[in-house]
Amino acid sequence: MLYLNQVEKVYSNGSNRIEALQEISLKISPHTFLAIQGKSGSGKTTLLNILGCLDRPESGAYQIDGEDTSLKSDNGLAALRNKKFGFVFQSFNLMPRFNALENVIIPFIYSPNPPGRPKEATQQMLNKVGLSDRTKHLPGELSGGQQQRVAIARALVNNPDVILADEPTGALDNQTSQEILDILAELNSDGKTVIIVTHEKDIAQQCPYVLTLSDGRAIDLKKPGNENLSNGGVNVL
Amino acid sequence: MKKSLLLRSTFKHIGANSLTTLFMCVGIMIGVAVLVAVIALGRGTEARILDRIDRVGVTDSFTIRTVPWGLGGGGLRDDHGELLLSFDEVTSLPKHIQGIDTVLPTLNARNPVLVGQEKLEDIAIQGVALDFQQVRNLNLSSGSFFSEADIQSGSHIAVIGPALANNFFPGENPLGKLIQVEDLQLEVIGVLDTRGISNSGRNADQIVLVSHEVFVELFQPVGLSTVTVTVQDPANLEKLAAETRSYFEGIYPGEEIFVRYPMATARARDEVANTLSFYLKIIAGTSLLIGGTVMMNLTNLSISGRIREIGLRKALGARNKDISGQVLVETALVSIIAGIVGILLGYLLTNELATRLDLRSIFSWHAPVIGLFFALIIGLVFGVRPAKRAAKLDPVLALRGSQQK
Numbered sequence A: 001m002l003y004l005n006q007v008e009k010v011y012s013n014g015s016n017r018i019e020a021l022q023e024i025s026l027k028i029s030p031h032t033f034l035a036i037q038g039k040s041g042s043g044k045t046t047l048l049n050i051l052g053c054l055d056r057p058e059s060g061a062y063q064i065d066g067e068d069t070s071l072k073s074d075n076g077l078a079a080l081r082n083k084k085f086g087f088v089f090q091s092f093n094l095m096p097r098f099n100a101l102e103n104v105i106i107p108f109i110y111s112p113n114p115p116g117r118p119k120e121a122t123q124q125m126l127n128k129v130g131l132s133d134r135t136k137h138l139p140g141e142l143s144g145g146q147q148q149r150v151a152i153a154r155a156l157v158n159n160p161d162v163i164l165a166d167e168p169t170g171a172l173d174n175q176t177s178q179e180i181l182d183i184l185a186e187l188n189s190d191g192k193t194v195i196i197v198t199h200e201k202d203i204a205q206q207c208p209y210v211l212t213l214s215d216g217r218a219i220d221l222k223k224p225g226n227e228n229l230s231n232g233g234v235n236v237l
Numbered sequence B: 001m002k003k004s005l006l007l008r009s010t011f012k013h014i015g016a017n018s019l020t021t022l023f024m025c026v027g028i029m030i031g032v033a034v035l036v037a038v039i040a041l042g043r044g045t046e047a048r049i050l051d052r053i054d055r056v057g058v059t060d061s062f063t064i065r066t067v068p069w070g071l072g073g074g075g076l077r078d079d080h081g082e083l084l085l086s087f088d089e090v091t092s093l094p095k096h097i098q099g100i101d102t103v104l105p106t107l108n109a110r111n112p113v114l115v116g117q118e119k120l121e122d123i124a125i126q127g128v129a130l131d132f133q134q135v136r137n138l139n140l141s142s143g144s145f146f147s148e149a150d151i152q153s154g155s156h157i158a159v160i161g162p163a164l165a166n167n168f169f170p171g172e173n174p175l176g177k178l179i180q181v182e183d184l185q186l187e188v189i190g191v192l193d194t195r196g197i198s199n200s201g202r203n204a205d206q207i208v209l210v211s212h213e214v215f216v217e218l219f220q221p222v223g224l225s226t227v228t229v230t231v232q233d234p235a236n237l238e239k240l241a242a243e244t245r246s247y248f249e250g251i252y253p254g255e256e257i258f259v260r261y262p263m264a265t266a267r268a269r270d271e272v273a274n275t276l277s278f279y280l281k282i283i284a285g286t287s288l289l290i291g292g293t294v295m296m297n298l299t300n301l302s303i304s305g306r307i308r309e310i311g312l313r314k315a316l317g318a319r320n321k322d323i324s325g326q327v328l329v330e331t332a333l334v335s336i337i338a339g340i341v342g343i344l345l346g347y348l349l350t351n352e353l354a355t356r357l358d359l360r361s362i363f364s365w366h367a368p369v370i371g372l373f374f375a376l377i378i379g380l381v382f383g384v385r386p387a388k389r390a391a392k393l394d395p396v397l398a399l400r401g402s403q404q405k
C-alpha cells in the first residue's frame, strides 16, 4: 500500500516558486495498474519520483506499507528503491557498454540478499520480456522496443512490488508502444502494481485507473466500471 | 559475484576511456618509477658502503702523498719535480706525532711485467713492508705473504693480483711460476683475493707486490711520495691525518701534502648517492602529487560525463557509499596499473642511472611493494573528493543529466 497524505513539492527558481505538487493525497493498493496523465509541467514526473523514493516530499507524508518514508535515511531509501520498486524510463537508460544480461543484473549488485542467482534470474527476466535470444547484445545493437524490454527486465530482476515507468512508450512507435504496454499489463496481472506516466490518450485509456494532474493538483481520477479489490484500487482522498 | 561485476564494469570503463586513463597514469607512473629508483639506488649505496668498509678494512689508517692521486707518486726519481720524503722522516713519524701506530712507506712504480715472451705494460708494482698485508687487511686466495725470513734472505719473490695471475697463467696454478720485472725474475708465492676496481678507476687486481728490499733493488728509489699511516685509535683518524699533513707541510714549506682515508672516498661516493637520492625523492614526491591531482581532476571530469549513469545506479538501489566505493575502486585500479608500469620503468631508470653514475643498485621486494603502496595511497587519497562528489549527486537531477540543485 502506497499512501500519500497532503504531499507538496515546491521548486524555487530564484524569486519565483514553482509548486510542482500541491495537496496530493492518494492511496494506491497492491496490484493496481495506474496511469498518470496531464499536461507537460503538471508534476507527473515529480509525483512518480516521490512514489519511487527518488525524491522526498517538501511537506506531507508518504507511507509505504505503513512505514513513514520521512523517517528513512538516504541509505534506507536506496534499499527501498532496490527492493520495492522497479524503474523504467522514457529514454531506456541502459549502460551502453554493457550487454543485455549485464544491464539487467545491475540491481542485483546493490541488493543485500538478491532473490535467486544472478545468471538464472537475469536470463529468466529476459525470457519473460521475450528477449531470450538477445542476451549478449549491446543496447546499440537493439531496437528501441527491445531496449525498453531490457529496461523492464532490469526493473523486474529484484522482484519488486511496484513498477514505476515514466513515459515508457514516449520514444517508441505505436505498435511497439502497444507491445510494451502489453508486457506491463501482463506484469500487473501477475500481481505487480504498475504505475505509468503517459502523454498518450490511447495508452491511458487502456489502464484501469487514470489520475489526471494539472498544475500539481490531482484533478480527476478515472476508475474502472467494475472495480473490485483484487484488481487493486486507487483513491483520491 | 557482486565484486567481480563491479570490477568488470570498472575495467570496461577504464578500457573505454583509455586515453583519459593514460593521462591519469602518467604522473603516478613517473612518481613510482623514480621512487623505485630511489629505493634501489639507496639500498645499493648502503650495501656498497658496508661492502667497501669491509673490503678496505682499514678504518684506522690514512695515506699521505706528495702528489695527488692519479699522478705518478712512485717515489722513483724526482724528474717530475715532485717532493720526495726521505725514509728517515717517514719512519720517525710515530716519534713526532702521538697516536700514530705504524708507518708503511709504500713505493709505487708502473712498469711492464713479462712472463717469457708475454708482456703486460703499465702494471702497478708496489714495494711494501712486512705488515702491509695485516694493515691493509688483504686476503690471499692462495699461497702466502712475505715472511721475515724471506726478506732477510733477499729472495726475489712477489705476491700478485688475481687479474694478473689470470692473464699470465690462465687455468694454471701461478704459485712457483716466475715473472720478470726489469731484469729480475720473481717467484710468485701468493695470489691476492680480488679487490675489484679501485676508487681511481684502476683495476686493483692488476698488481705486483714485492718487499721493500726487492723494490729498492729494482728501481733504486730516492725517496717516498706515498706513505700509509696507521693510528692507534680510529676515532682520532681525521685529527692525526691533519696533524701529519701539517707536520710535513712544516718541514717543506710551500709544498702541499695530500691526505686520503678510505672512508673519505666511500663518503664522497655516498654523498653523490645522497644528493641524487635527495633530488630523486623530491621528483618522486612532486610527480606523485601532480599525478594525484591530475587523476583527481580527470576523475571529476569523467564523473561529470557519467552523471546520468550515477543517477541510474542510484535509482536502481546504489547507496552513496556504493557510488563512492566504485569511484575509489576506479582510481585505485588506475593507480595500481600506473604503479605496475611505474615499477617496470623504475627498473629501467635505475639501471640507467646506476651505469651512468657508476652507482650500485639492489632490487628487492622493497621497491615494488613500496612503489605499489604509494600508488595505491595516491589513488585513494585523490579519489576521495571525486568519490564524495559523485556520491552526493541528487538522483532525480542526475537522472536528467544535471548536477546543480
Ligand SMILES: Nc1ncnc2c1ncn2[C@@H]1O[C@H](COP(=O)(O)OP(=O)(O)OP(=O)(O)O)[C@@H](O)[C@H]1O
Binding pocket: A011, A012, A013, A018, A019, A020, A038, A039, A040, A041, A042, A043, A044, A045, A046, A047, B405
Ligand atoms: N529541479 C527542478 N527545479 C526547478 N523546477 C523544477 C525542477 N524539477 C521540476 N521542476 C518544475 O516542476 C514542475 C513539474 O515538473 P515535472 O517534471 O514533474 O513535470 P511533468 O508533468 O513530468 O512534465 P513533462 O510531461 O514535460 O515530463 C515543472 O514546472 C518543472 O519546471
Ligand SMILES: [Mg+2]
Binding pocket: A044, A045, A046, A166
Ligand atoms: Mg515528466
